[in-house]
Amino acid sequence: MEKRIKIIDGNEAAAYVAHKTNEICAIYPITPSSNMGEWADQWSSEGQTNIWGTVPQISELQSEGGASGAVHGALQTGALTSTFTASQGLLLMLPNMFKIAGELTPTVFHVSARSVACQALSIFGDHSDVMAVRSTGFALLASDSVQEVMDNALIAQAATLETRVPFVHFFDGFRTSHEINKILLLSDDEMRAMLDDDLIFAHRQRAMNPDRPFIRGTAQNPDVFFQARETVNPFYVKAPDIIQKVMDTFAHITGRHYHLFDYVGAPDAERIVILMGSGASTARETIKYLQERGEKVGMIQVHLYRPFSPRHFLAAIPTSVKSIAVLDRTKEPGADGEPLYKDVVTVFSEAMTEGTMPTADMPRIVGGRYGLSSKEFTPAMIKGVLDNLTLSHPKNHFTIGINDDLSQTSLPYDPAFITESGKAVRAMFYGLGADGTVGANKNSIKIIGEETDFHVQGYFVYDSKKAGSRTVSHLRFGPDPIYSTYLIQSANFVGCHQFIFLEQTDVLKNAADGAVFLLNSPYPAEEVWDKLPRKVQEQVIAKNLKLYVIDAYKVAEKTGMGSRVNTIMQTCFFAISGVLPRDEAIAKIKNAIKKTYGAKGEEIVRKNYNAVDQSLANLHQIPVPEKATGTIEMPPTVSLEAPEFVQNVTAEIMAGRGDDLPVSIFPEDGTYPSGTTRWEKRNISLYVPVWDPEICIQCGNCSLICPHSVIRVKTYHESMLQGAPKSFKSTPLRGKDVPEGTRYTLQSSVEDCTGCALCMEVCPAKSKDEVGRKALEMEPKEPILEQERENWDFFESLPDVDRGQLRLHTVRDVQYTRPLFEFSGACSGCGETPYVKVLSQLFGDRAIIANATGCSSIYGGNLPTTPWTVNKAGRGPSWSNSLFEDNAEFGFGFRLTLDKQREYAGELLQRLKPELGDDLVTALLTNPQSGEAQIATQRARVTELKEKLQGNKTPAARHLLSIADSLVKRSVWILGGDGWAYDIGYGGLDHVLASGKNVNALVLDTEVYSNTGGQASKSTPRGAVAKFAASGKPAAKKDLGMMAMCYGNVYVARIAIGANSAQTLKAFLEAEAYDGPSLIIAYSHCIAHGINMQKGLDQQKLAVKSGHWILYRFNPELAAQGKNPLVIDSKEPSIPIKEYAYNEIRYKMLTLSKPEEAARLIKLAQEDVDMRWKLYQKWAAE
Amino acid sequence: MDLTTKYMGMELKNPLVLSSSPISQKVDDVRRLEDNGASAVVMFSIFEEQIRHDIESLDHLLSAGAESFPEALSYFPDMGEYRVGPDQYLDLIRRTVEAVDIPVIGSLNGVSHEGWITYARQIQDAGARALELNVYYIPTDPDMDARQVEQMYLDVLKAVKGAVTVPVAIKLNPFFSAMANMAKKLDLAGADALVLFNRFYQPDLNLTTMQVEPSLVLSTSAEIRLPLRWIAILHHRVRASLAGTTGVHTGEDLAKYILAGADVVMTTSALLKNGLGHYAKMLQELQIIMENKGYDSVAQMKGAMSQQAVENPAAFERANYIKALEDYKARYMTI
Secondary structure, three states, rough: OOOOOEEEEEHHHHHHHHHOOOOOOEEEOOOOHHHHHHHHHHHOOOOOOOOOOOOEEEEEEHHHHHHHHHHHHHHHHHOOOEEOOOOOHHHHHHHHHHHHOOOOOOOEEEEEEEOOOOOOOOOOOOOOOHHOHHOOOEEEEOOOOOOHHHHHHHHHHHHHHHHHEEEEEEEOOOHHHHHHHEEEOOOHHHHHHOHHHHHHHHHHHHHOOOOOOOOOOOOOOOOOHHHHHHHHHHHHHHHHHHHHHHHHHHHHHHOOOOOOOOEEEEEOOOEEEEEOHHHHHHHHHHHHHHHOOOOOOOEEEEEEEEEOOOOHHHHHHOOOOOOEEEOOOOOOOOOOOHHHHHHHHHHHHHHHHHOOOOOOOOOEEEEEEEOHOOOOOOOOHHHHHHHOOOOOOOOOOOEEEEOOOOOEEEOOOOOOOOOOOOOOOEEEEEOOOOOOOHHHHHHHHHHHHOOOEEEEEEEEOOOOOOOOOEEEEEEEOOOOOOOOOOOOOOEEEEOOOOOOOHHHHOOOEEEEEEEEEEOOOOOOHHHHHOOOOHHHHHHHHHHEEEEEOOOOHHHHOOOOOOOHHHHHHHHHHHHOOOOOHHHHHHHHHHHHHHHHHHHHOHHHHHHHHHHHHHHHHEEEEEEOOOOOOOOOOOOOOOOOOOHHHHHHHHHHHHHOOHHOOHHOOOOOOOOOOOOOOHOOOOOOOOEEEEEOOOOOOOOOHHHHHOOOEEEEEEEEEEHOOOOOOOOOOEEEOOOOOOOEEEEEEEEEEEEHHOOHHHHHHHHEOOOOOOOOOOEEEEOOOHHHHHHHHHHHHHHHOOOOHHHHOOOOOOOHHHHOOOEEOOOOOOOOOOOOHHHHHHEEEHHHHHHHEEEEOOOHHHHHHHOOOOOOOOOOOOOOOOOOOOOOOHHHHHHHHHHHHHHHHHHHHHHHHHOHHHHHHHHHHHHHOOOOOOHHHHHHHHHHHHHHHHHHHHHOOOHHHHHHHHHHHHHHHEEEEEEEHHHHHHHHHHHHHHHHHHHHOOOEEEEOOOOOOOOOOOOOOOOOOOOOOOOOOOOOOOOOOHHHHHHOOOOOOOOOEEEOOOHHHHHHHHHHHHHHOOOOEEEEEEOOHHHHOOOOHHHHHHHHHHHHHHHOOOOEEEEEHHHHHOOOOEEEEOOOOOHHHHHOOOOOOHHHHHHHHOOHHHHHHHHHHHHHHHHHHHHHHHHHHH | OOOOOOEEEEOOOOOOOOOOHHHHHHHHHHHHHHHHHEEEEEEEEEEHHHHHHHHHHHHHHOOOOOEEOOOOOOOOOOOOOOOOHHHHHHHOOOOOOHHOOOEEEEEEEEEEHHHHHHHHHHHOOOOOOEEEEEEEEEEOOOOOHHHHHHHHHHHHHHHHHHHHOOOOOEEEOOOOOOOOHHHHHHHHOOEEEEEEEOOOOOEEEEEOOOEEEEOOOOOEEEEEEEEHHHHHHHHHOOOOEEEEEOOOHHHHHHHHHHHHHOEEEOOOOHHHOOOOHHHHHHHHHHHHHHHHHOOOEHHHHHHOOOOOOOOOOOOOOOOHHHHHHHHHHHHOOOO
16 A cells, blocks of 8 residues: 655644544634644535545534534434544533543544643643543543554544544644654545444444434433443443454554553563653653663553553563653642552552562552643653662652752753764754744755655744744654654754844754854854854854854845745755755755745745745855854843842743743742733834824824833923933923923833834824824834933833823823733734723723633733733732633622622721721722722722721721722723633623623624634624634624623623724723623734734724724613613714725635635625614614 | 727727726626627736735735744635636636627736736736737836836837737827837837827825825816827827727717727726716717718728828827917907
8 A cells, every 4th residue: 555644743633534534523722722623624614525425514612612512412413523622621521521421422532632721821731631531431542643643543433433432532732733743644445444334333323313212311310320320331341452453453454553551662671661642752762772772671651541451551561670650741739649650550559469460579669740731851851760760769759850849859860861863853943933934944844754755853832922922943854753752952953043042042052063053144244253142152162063144134135035034044954954965955945835835826936936046145154263252242131120030030931941940939829920021121123113202292092002012101390301311302291281391201112112013003193294204103223222221211210190180081191091011922013902901001000800811811921921010009900810711700700709898898897987987987988989089099098997907906907907908999800802702701701791790891802713823703704714714704793792782781882992092992981980790892903814913903994984893882871861872983884894804814815715705705794784783773773 | 880890900890999997807797898889898907016916915914923823823724725816817807708709808017027928928828819018107217218118118018929929909108208109119019009098097185184095087078189189190100000098988989089090999987987888879879970970881980080181180280279279269359
C-alpha cells in the first residue's frame, strides 16, 4: 500500500479520523481543541465525505454542555457521533458522559488535554481535565505524538464500537495538539478495514425508534439502582482485551503496533518511570540515550488508562525492576498521591496480596507531578526522576521541573543534560506575530517535510499579548523520526527577526557551539557589530557563531511586502542553514509560495518571488572580531521605581525567566496587585500621536476613543508648569468662565501606544490652512521618545482634576477622568477596550467587576502584567474572572454580598447609634449617593465611622468595622463578549436580568468568538462568514436587547461609541443609576471582522447608518413616568446594508468564494434590517 | 431602413453601443439591452490597480492578527479558492458572450506593462470580440512633458496590439495639446478605433466634511459638442473606426454623431436616467430623423457633416464662436 505522508498537527490528525468515521459532530470552541471542530466544519462545508461516502453533519452548540447533550441525543438515535473539547469544556460534558457511558453507548470524544482553571486560568496542557472524568465510565486512551493521535483516534473508534464503552481519546494540549509533525496518513481503506459494519448496524439497532419502541433513561429507586449500575461490569472487564485486539489488528493493517502499556528500555531495567501523554516521547528518547550508555533503566508508556488493566500492566513490567517513579501531569490537592501513581500502587499492592507480582520483591514506588500547564518536561528532568530512584530513600510526592522552595517537593536535576541528536538540524526563530515568522516557518516545515525524506517537527511559543506579540518557533529536521516533545535546548540555527529582541531577551541562550545566527538588522552590514549589545557580542564570540545579517524591512519595503519579513527571512534561512542545497531550496520556496498564495492571486505570488530574489542579494556574513567591544548594555526590564513584587516577579516573567521563579514567591490564592501594565513599556509602535495645541479644540474624543488609554488630558493652573520639561505642551483651556491662568495639556504615553491611529481618525479638528492636518497626527516615535518620556512623567506629576467638578455625561469632561484600565495587551485599535476604559473612568473607583472568559479576560487579566489599575487614592476596580459560562451569576453573587452587607451594616449602625451618634448614623443611612459629590461625602463619613469604631471591641462594632466599606455605593459590572452573553452564558444572564437586582451587564459585542479565533456565535449577523459558518451565517443575529426589554424592568441600551459617543456616555450613566438590572450591548469592531482597524470607527458609523446597529435606550424609569421607555437614538437607515458589510472581509469573502450565496444572504440581511427598524419604530411610537 | 454599421471590422446591426459602465455588470441587463436594440456592449472597465488593491487587501485582512496569539492562530475559515483578480470579470465576460448575440467588447485600465498585456489576453480568451483600452491617466507630474504622456499611450497600445489578435480601441481624453496629431499617431500605431472621449471622475469639495470627494455627474446633451467636433475633424483622416461617446441622450444626438462621422455611438447616461428601454426609443427617433432627412442607411449618413464634407470646414476649427457672433449680429444689429 502506498504510504501517504502528511505534515499536520495533532488536532488535525484527530479531526481527520473523526470526520472520516462519524456521521455527526456536535462542537463548541475551546482552546486548544477549537481547531478540531474547525477542520471538521471546513471539510464538511467543502463536501468532503466520510469513509461511507456521506458528508458528516457538523453542528455548533451554545456550550460544551449543549454539545454533549446533542452528542447524547445523536447517539441515542443511532448516529456515529463525536465531539472535540478540552478543560472546562470537558467538565461541562460530565453529566452527559455519565449518561452516555451508563447506557453503554459507543462514541469517541477527542480531547486536547488542558489545565482546569484553579488559582488562574491556563490554556496550556496537562491532564487535570481528563483526570476529572475518570469516574464517568469513559475509557481514557492517551496519545503521545501526532502519529499516535491519528492512530489512536481510529483505534478508539473501532474499540468503542466493539466494547460499547465510550472513549475519551486525549493528547496534550498545545504540545501535541499544535505540534506539527510528519506522519503517515491513514487511508480510507485502512479505516474501513478497522471498522466492522456489523458493529455499526448493532449501534443503529440499539437506537430509539418508534417502530420498535422502548424506554431508556428511567428513574430508579434504592431498591434497584445499585444492581442495575453493576450490570455494565462485564463490558469493562472485557474491554482491555478487546482494545488490545483492536491494536493488534491495527498493527496488522498499518505496521504500527501499540499496546495498552508499552515498555521501552533495558530488558533488565531496575529503575523505570511510568507516564502517559507527550511526556512519554521525551522519556523514551531519554531512556534510549541512557540505555545506550549502559544504564538499567526503562519506562512504561500508558496508552489505556481506563479501564485500567492490572493484568496487562503487570505483564509489561520487567521482572528486574526494583524502583518505580510514576509521573502524573495533574494535581489533586489534598490527595495522598496523584491518580496514576495511586493506580500503580494499588495494582502492585493487590498483586502482592494475590501473589501475581512480576518482580521478586515489592518495588519501591514513588510518584510525582510534572509539566502542569505545559511546563517544559525535558530529558534532564526525566534523568532527575531516575536519579531520585537511585537513592536509598527516594523522595515521594515530588515535583520535577520547578523550584518548590515552599514545600520542598521538587527534585533536583541538571539542566545541562541534553540528549538531542547530532543528526538533526535544530532551528529557533524569534519573531513578532505581525512579521509572519510563524507562517514562514510552517511553510519551511512543509517544504522540507514534503519534498525531502527528512522528518520534521515544528512547535511555536506565543506570548499572551494580542498586539505586538512575540513568537518563538522551534523547528527540528532530521533523517530520523522526531519525538523530542520539548523546546529546543541546543540550536544550531538561531534567527532573530527583530533587532530590538537582542535588548529584551536572551536570544542566544540556546545557541549551540558553531551555530548560525541570522539577524534582521536595520543597520548597514558594516555597522551591525557595534550596534549589538555587549552580552550578545560575547555570546557570538564564545559560541563561535557564524553571524549573518539582512535588513529585511528594507527589502520588504522595496519589494512591496510592507512589514511582513517572513518570506525574506525564510529565504535567508534556507540560503545559510544548509538544510537543503541552496538552489534547490530557493526553487522549493518559490514552489511553496505558489501553493500558499496562488489562491489569493498572481500578484501576491510575484511579489513574494521578488522578495526571495532580493533577499539573497542583501544577505551578508559579518566577520566576528576576537573581542567584544560593545558599549550597549541590556537595560533593566522595568523601571527601578517599580514596586518590589513587580521587580521580583512580574519583571522576571516579562524577561522570559518565569520558569526560574520559585514557588514561594507566588501568591498562594491567585491574588495579584492591580495596575502592573504601567511598568511594561512595550514600545511596539514606530508611530505615535503628536498633539498640535494650536489646532486642538479640546473636545476629548481622542482620549475617549484611545483603546489603550495612552492619551490623557489634564487641566491645571499655569503656576504648576514650573519645572516642566522644555518640550512639554500646554495651552489655555478653552471655554466660558474659565478661571484665569487655567491650562490644558493632552499628553500621550508614547511607550504604551500601539499605533492604531484611532485618535487621529476621530479627531475633528483640522488645520484651517491645511485641512488634511489634524490636531493629532501620527509621527515617527524615535525622534521624540526621550522627550516624551520626560513629558509623560511630568504630566503624571500634575494633580488629577477634581471629579466633583465634572459633568460626566459630556465627552469634554470625561477626558479629565483618570482611566483605571490602561495599556492592555488587546489588539491594536481594539473596539472593545474604549468601553471598558469608559466604565473605569466613570465608576472605576467603586466598581466590582465580574469578567467572563474571553478577549476581555485575557487582555484584562493575563500575566505578566494586567491593566486594571488604581487612582491616586489607591481605589480602583476590583476585578475577577470566574468562568466563561457563569459570569452573570458570578456578578450576581457580588450583588448579593453587597446588598446583604449593606443591610447588615445598616442594622449594626442602628444598634450602635447610641455610641456613634444619631447624626452620623442618619447621615450614613440616608445619603442617596447619586453623584460624585455625595459619594465623596459618604466616603468621608465612613472614614469617620471607622475611626469611631477603632477602639470599640464589642462584637457589633468589630463586625461593623469589617463591613463598613459596603456603606459606600458599589457599582457591580458584569463584562463579557457575545459568546458569553448570547450563547454559553445566556441562561444565566437571562436569569440575572430577570432577578431585578442592581447589576450592570456590559456585552462587548464583536459578533463572533474573537478570543478563540472567530467562531460564529448567535450574535454573528446573517451573511457574515465565521468559523463554523464557513458558508455565511444562514440565520439572523439574535436580538438580545429586545429579548431583555420584554421583561419591562431591565434597562437596555445599544451603543456604538464610534457612531455616537454622547449616547454611549448617557447609556452608561443611566444604566448605572438605574436601581435594577441593566444591559448594555456595545458594538465592538474587531480584527475578526477583517477590517483595517484604523477605520473601525467608520465601520461603527456605517453599522448605525445602515440600520444594522440601531442605537437605543430602554429605560424602565420612563415607563414609571408614563412615557414610552424606548428611545431610539439613531436615524432611519440611510444606506443599504451592503455599503457597511462589504467593507469587511467577513462578508466580502463570501462574495469571492460563493457569490450567489452571498447575494442571497445579503438580500435577507437587508430584509432583517428593514423589518427590525419597523419593529423598533412601532415599539418606540406606542 | 438600413441601420447597420461597421466598427473595428465588426458588422453591427446599428450604431448604438452600450459604453463601458456598471450596467454591464449584470448579464440580464445586457440581454435586455440587446432586446432593446443595442448593437454591441463595452463591458465595464477592469482596473489593474483595483485588482491589485483587492488582492492585497484580501491577503492582508485574512491574515491580520494570525499566528500571533495562541488561542486564535487565524480568524477566518479557509475558503480554498477565492475568485479574486480578474476571475469574476472574465467569468462575467464568458457568461455575457454566451447569453447575447451582439459582440462583447472588453474594457481594461492597466497600470503596468505586464498588467495590460496579461489582462488583455485573458479578456480575449474569455470571448471578447474586441478590446477597449481605458487609459485613465492624469499627468500630475510636473517633470513629465507632453511627449512622454503621448508616448505612454502609444506604448500601451502597441503592447496590447502585440499581445492580442482581436481589434483594439483606445478611449482618449480630450486634453492632448495636439489632438489630431495624437489621433494620427495612435492610428499609425495600429489602433482599430478611437473612442472620444473619456469622462473622468472629477473631484469635488464637500464643504460640510471639508473633504475632497469624487463625484460622477451624468452627462447632458450639451456635452456632445467636444467629441462631435473631433469626430467631424478626424473622419476620413484616420483609418481607425470612430466612436462617439458622451452626451448621447436622444435620437437627435445619435444622428449628429453619425453625421459627424462616428461609426458607432456609445451611451450610458441616457439609460441611467431613462431605463434600459430607452435604447429602442433612441433608435426609433434616429429612424424618424433619417426618414425626414431622406437617408436610407447609416452608411449614407455617416460623415455627411464631417469637417471634410461641410461647406465651411473652418466651422469646426474656430467658427463656432464666429457663427454665434454672426447670429447675434444678424438677429439684433441689422435694424
